[in-house]
Amino acid sequence: MMIELENLIGIIVKNNDLHARWLNSLSMMENTGARKISASEHPTQVNLTILKHAAEEARHAFLLKRQMSKLVPLEQYPTYEAPYLLAPVKSYQYLQALDVAASRYVKKHFQLADYDLKYAAYLLVTYAIEVRADELYPIYQKVLTREKSKIQVKAIIVEEEGHLQEMVAQLKDFSPEWEQHAEAICAIEGKLFTQWIAQVGKEVEQTALV
Template sequence: MIKNADTKSNQTVSSEEIDSLLTSIVSSPELHFKWLNTLSLLEHIGARKIHTSQTGTGLSEMVLRHASEEARHAAYFKKLALKVLPEGSKTFGKDSLLSGFSAVSYFQKLDLCVERSFKSDSLPKATKSFLCYLYVTKMIEERAGLVYEIYDQILDEQKIGISIKGIIKEEESHLTEMDSNLEELDPKFQARAEEFRKAEYGFFVKYFHNLRKEVFQYS
């Protein structure tokens, strides 16, 4: 069971439920295409957010590499989507996504939640921006680690002929880097991480239930 329950909701999502839903998605080429296309969009948004929030002369190799890898992940997921359904949309139009609005909302709400939490801190603007980037990335990578591992196992079991093992490895590397930087820069790291993890879980639960509703409507 995935813990870290949302403090505003009694709803939870187990790893078994994620497995069941992803198995249903993978069994339909159209749904599978939309799922991969949605992952591509989220990775693209992640890359764009890094470029937007991390600017100026202080950019590190880590940030530049992270942004480029997120963009590459977006392109790779799009390539996989079109391998699953060659006639699928080449764009991110509404009908080409799986619960797309809810997926983007999940990302945006997490981003805003973390940003708001730093408003009262007497830290330099650049430091706040960098910490927000680190925390949002950490939360996203933790969630991706759970979901991508389940998804990749299903791909192997169903012999779909595609793999995301390379992406999983890079996401794990990103998470290690985020943790290292946060432990060094933020004395409140542990408390803040737990606070953001609870918030992220609430946003994820809402997205998951919207996703499940759409998949069940399709079937």
């Protein structure tokens, strides 16, 4: 996966249109993550870590979106509508499908409901996403550095590493068997990510043939 992913990103980075839509897709996912964190919050029992995480995910979405202007005029990709993304259907479905699967998993393995269920699903989903981010963004940055691109994601990498450490700490407090539960959700995420990247690859190949 790592070599294939690096090669795919290398092709994307060399094409401004593909690169802009790639950035927009990542921005959309970061924004979706921020909104899902906020949606999972209890009306009053919100700690500093959750607020920090939601704020940083929203800022990542902003930073990725803003960097598109280094490649193309922003008005070419003004929103997160399908024409402005790579693999839009899979991009939209990725976090939603993971969230649904995690909620079902929590219902099956824990006696939780309402906000307790949402919080448990948030912990597991966010952990899986941070594990993925710790793989994806460094590969992306490696390609950006190699290609001497104006785009940079170093700041995001640092914050995502911090997020992962925070999620591990919260999961340890949540369940002594947190690792086996996190592994199960990561397996689901892995399948969804593979499907998304496969569709991105198809669109990149089609563009290369034009």
